[in-house]
Amino acid sequence: MDPLTRVNREPPWRFSIAPMLDCTDRHFRQIMRQISRRALLYSEMVVAQALHHSNRRERLLGFDAEEHPIALQVGGDDPALLAEATRMAADWGYDEINLNVGCPSPRVQAGNFGACLMAEPDRVARCVEAMVSASNLPVTVKHRVGIDDLDSDSLLTAFVDQVAAAGATRFSVHARKAWLEGLDPKQNRTIPPLQHDRVIALKQRRPQLLIELNGGLDTPEDCLNALDHCDGAMVGRAAYAHPLRWASMDALIFGDAPRPMKASHVLMGLMPHAERHLERGGRLWDLCRHLVQLVEGVPGARYWRRELGQKAQRPGANLYVLEQATQQLIDAGL
Template sequence: MSATTSLHAADQARRFSVAPMMEWTTRDQRAFARTLTKRALLYTEMVTTGAILHGTPRERFLGHDALEYPLALQLGGSDPAALAECAVIAESWGYQEVNLNVGCPSDRVQNNMIGACLMGHPELVARCVAAMQAVVTIPVTVKCRIGIDDQDEDEDLARFIDTVAAAGCTTFTVHARKAWLEGLSPKQNRDVPPLNYARVHRLKTAHPELHIGINGGLRSIDDCQRELDHVDSVMVGREAYQNPWLLAHVDRDIFGEATTPPTRHEAMRAFRPYLISRLESGVRLNHITRHLLGLFIGCRGGRRFRRYLSETAHRPDAGIDVFDQALTLIDDVDAARELPAHLPD
């Protein structure tokens, strides 16, 4: 795939993306997501520059399948030279965007000057972005918060965006919550700080020349469509993972494709060849099927499906027969193409 094609693919797909989530957006989860949406932009988990430059094998951190495209690599780091080297590697591995994490609030990344703490250092972020853009042709983007700790959500966010945009960054995805680095755990930082969508809307109004996306608290296609009246793109995290059936409606309802969403069973049948290939490469079944457990939420038999996989897929000899058997526990839902009605199991 050429650099020009990669650039176009990432830009077009960004209208709806699935957020990078540690231990969740693995290559297997992304392959599964592709059975439900062909258009959404998918992100890797955050990968640190140290893992890429010094970890072995590199396949462990960067490995993916072409079926996952359009696909972005999220990087964690704050050293411009290391980030630039990793961006070159990412492009050579076929990634179509490099995204810098300026939003993760965990103690571990703070101690290494990674993630949300960088919001207090916009000049450093600008140097990081400029260094990466100088050596790759794929988009270099930033995912950030509206602020950290006692920062002023208007003045400090405006300064951050202005500084990083001046270095050449034109695409920002903003988690519409502050990150409290003192006093809240990473888990609490996903829910406790209040959402402030209006601040992100004002950011877009102030910067019509920039691509401004929004992240945080989006639970439905309707939520996404409302936000797209104010910003350029939406990024959905936990809901897309825990209720993946939402993704089946993205191509039609967000991208305007003249297509009928697949059924859940159709998605599982489409995923089966990939699952077999991964089993043959030595991956344990439960490492793959853990990403599928939310698909049948709201369907009769969904609880049986989840229980069977949870109790069986971890066994050393668990193979494709376990997957096939789990599907037999679901009542026929091929006619149910709309979002789940949360029927009792």
Template sequence: MKSYQINTINNLHKISVAPMMDCTDKHFRMIIRKISSKALLYTEMIVAQSLIYTDKKERFLDFNSEEHPLSIQFGGDNPKMLEEAAKMAQDWGYDEINFNVGCPSPRVCSGNFGASLMKEPIKVAKCIESLKNNCSLPVTIKHRIGVDEEDSFDKLDSFVKEIANAGADRFTVHARKAILKGLNPKQNRTIPPLKYDVVRKLKKNNPKLIIEINGGFTNIDQCIEALNDLDGVMIGRSAYKYPLRWSEIDQKIYGESTKSKKASEIIFSLVPYIEKHLKNEGKTWDICKHLINLVEGIPNAKVWRNEISTKSIRQELSIDYLSKKASELQKMGF
């Protein structure tokens, strides 16, 4: 079992990159960490029950020490299993634990966790208490502004107060409600309208709580504006699809004087990591499926991405070839 030194966290992260299934694995997080040393990163959601019963716990829990600060996100509704998951998260060296009450996936909701749990605040409170009582890490929660027809502000405010009393350290609020019947997860990220005013009102009603906002943020200036009223901003799909658009997070949000990295610099810096991954019988596609998103807005960007993708999928991509393609970017100033 690994044990990393835990970073000091004061529960306040101005910018974080959302947990996204099939996206925010350890390889993507390594890429983002090259872009920002400050943003809080998240694992993909891990179902507590799956973690407890698997004999391959490392597959769920493993991460690179460079990824700190890093939050592990759990899904589930069984306090006993969450108790065990909390102990594992602390032993493994995570910086905090996040509880998922926002995912609208039918598979997740059929298991009675994710967004459907917003309809059961007492059960959620028990889950938060179980996590808090079995580790010394901050325990946070990610949720929606409502679910189906249960979307009044009073219900949302009551839910947050219930969870705050259970000990939640921070609330990440996706400013859309979830529609569990009739919309798929992708539609739930776009069709229900964003209501930033509801999240601002929630913060105003609960000024002592740490409340951050999530949903629809596509640039740093939008985040800076949101931070006038809220404690943090979580960015999602935009960070995954267009990572270099966020290259000035540390400078503009955290006041760092560091220089933003270009795509070629990030690729070159990842070469030792990719080599290590290959020595451990990994595949280049594991990393390159994320890495290709660094290249956009330049001449023949689509051709560059297709070449890397095709060779990666066919397991024909060598480190030398990747370095050559990074050199091409460097010569163009990217």
């Protein structure tokens, strides 16, 4: 296959970095954009009601042009507020908007959104319909295979059918059910067993729909296997814990020419973003807290991480700290 043809054909969502609270902020997205030029990146979940009331929308919605393609993930259950959030996403220049129907946290449940909405497909459909009507952005949905005792293939298919009929263009399916009572969010990412076969079966039952597999994809090989059966592969915690592991994805999935990628390359690419962030009054640690995962499995990695962490957290830490850390990696051939 001609690589150029493949690049033109493969959409960004073939490989994406999942939205993760306290992880996928604009700083981590900048890190991942150095590693993959093609992957679809997601914001952290932003609550639609917070967007409606906030006068600090730059903090909630801001991103830099090089982060494209990028999707805004929103949470909520009010069609009007979600429509307003969709218009904001379009105005700010996002490439698509995603509705969270997968988060199992008690705080999110208290607001009647996230995974608990899988019990209310009518409401989800109304929300999606309002979002679709609000702009030309693609509206996608991230959800679980089931919740609590609402956990059958027939219920999953009915949910997807109804939401697709409302206009959702793609479904990112976390291949675990969510226990809304008895498990906390961290436990819900690990204790319910992975059920990739159920997501694959959903795709087989509904071949006309775009289905992404999420959950337990820990290596590039896992993603390639997922793409044999589903339309997209979405990686979450494994991308945050091991960023450089994914440096080959542009070549493997999108047909780009392979390019060498070292930790020092990532830091050098981050310099303009770090400088802008400091000029806006931000702290260096806002960015560097995500970098401690970048160097692993090599002699001196622990020392490098500890030194960067200590220096970046000091009051007034400036760009020199990052430049010094970069030079240490270059000197070590990393």
